[in-house]
Amino acid sequence: MKIAIASGKGGTGKTLVALNLARSYPKSVTLLDCDVEEPNNDLFLKGKLTELKRHSVLVPKLKNELCDGCRICQQACQFNAIIVIAGKAMVFDDLCHNCGACTLLCPQKALYEVEHEIGTVTIRQKENVRLVEGRLDVGKALAVPLIRRVKSEISLDESPIIIDSPPGTSCPMVWTIGETDLVVLVAEPTAFGLHDLTLAVETVREVGIGVAVIINKDGLGDNRIEKYCEKEKIPILKKIGFNQKIATTYAIGEVLVDTDENYKKLFLDVWEKIEILVKGSRRHEQ
């Protein structure tokens, strides 16, 4: 069972939910931190490092003397990553999406591919939680290749898997939620919260995955998220009240369910609902 925790809007509580779901689970669980631009689960988990891998992607490099400035590479590139100036191609490594088209199409064979390092994937263990974290190098723009490496660290028999998604609804989020059984969207009950939740729901539905909502900071705003979920027939798994205790625990880098039995019960209840939803959707598919 693979569950992605996503949001649309940033700062709604994805990591809070992902981390506490992982820590409250009574058995072994895998937690993927796919928010590779700013992974933060380990700040709270403080797991023991068991593996560290550097990752790179292939980018084109020019054999200057062979380039005749024909611009075929430039026309092939969908990302403005290769440009012909003064009769010679110029490559912008950070814009390259590593598709290989320019190298393949170059009639002069003036391009070849070299490795370009983008980030690190680490694996850590803290009691029941196996944490796989992707961390993009500072200044690198492409999250997706690293997210794919994080997801490739899961073995087929591993279950359950909780995936902490990057915010937003663009490529990194779409790649993160792909091939999961359920996407849990964490939303806050404000106008801004609803706006971004709506975008996230549309995206998840486009990908074709079931969606459920957790309302965080409940009491802060109004009931607009509930009204929306009712209209869209989206199950609300839980409302987590706006409580200073959560912020205090988070601020000192501790995990809520490790310090408070009531919250542990709350997240165990969320697990139960998740399992029911996933089983229900599988039965539906059969």
Add this chain to the structure above:
Amino acid sequence: MKVACTSTGSTLESPFDSRFGRAEKFIIYDTQSKAFSVIDNEQNLEASQGAGVQAAMFVLDSGATALITGNIGPKAAQVIYGANIKVYQTDAATVGEALKLFEENKLTELNKANVEGHWV
């Protein structure tokens, strides 16, 4: 000579655009004939990345040998300077005003990128 100027509209009276890669339009002005043409940069306004590089290609392809703008980032600068195009900086209110200052040699030449990528 032809000079490219970043603009928010399609006339010489249009307000000057201080952005380069994500400028609304480019006015390509011929200093001899005083005629001008307009390049629409809409495609780059919506680009998630590489706007500066592509905008620089528009300028290159227009045949301009000078560029008047407010700010230029590192990748765009690499293309523009690689093609030996001179860059002039101004905070003029309109395109016409910027071009007038250019023709009177009153603009400062910019010799390298003055902002980081995605600076806005």
